[in-house]
Amino acid sequence: VLSISSFLQPESQPSVAGLVDALAPAMVYTDAPNAVTNRKLWDAYAAAWDPSADFVKKMSSSLPPGGASIRHVGDEWSDVESFQEVLRDWILPHAGNAIVAEIGSGGGRVAVELSQNGYG
Incomplete structure (x- = not known):
């Protein structure tokens, strides 16, 4: 894994390098493939x-x-009725009457509902 702080000038403050590395997981680059982003x-x-x-409170x-x-x-993201x-x-x-598996279930809200409806 490439450290973004390795691109900083050698005289950069350690706190700047630490901040850059801490933010790296959330940084999005325009040349990255959509799936990566x-x-x-x-x-x-x-x-x-x-x-x-x-x-989360603000969104809800x-x-x-x-x-x-x-x-x-x-x-x-949505009210219960929606x-x-x-x-x-x-x-x-x-x-149908299939056993369903949710691939890439994210937060699991759909998987929970499906399991409570007899799927899985």
């Missing part, structure tokens, strides 16, 4: 995610009052 952004988002984090503040139960990464509508209209009709 998304993985980096998602990893930083998921690592910092906590229901009490300010950014636009939801209707009582419209979200913030337990999984992604719960802050999420249930996506499950009902887009996912469950295609699941």
Whole structure:
């Protein structure tokens, strides 16, 4: 793994080098492939995610009052009714009576719902 601080001038302060290395996982470069960029952004988002984090509270503040139960990464993106509508209209009709595995489950909110609906 390449250390970004290795590109700093030798006389740079150690605190600057430490800051650059600490921020490196969240830095996005315009020449990086889309998958690399998304993985980096998602990893930083998921690592910092906590229901009490300010950014999660801010994202969920636009939801209707009582419209979200913030337990999984992604719960802050939609109210419960909208999420249930996506499950009902887009996912469950295609699941049939299969055993379903969610690949790359992210925060697990879809996997939890599928398992509670008898899939998995």
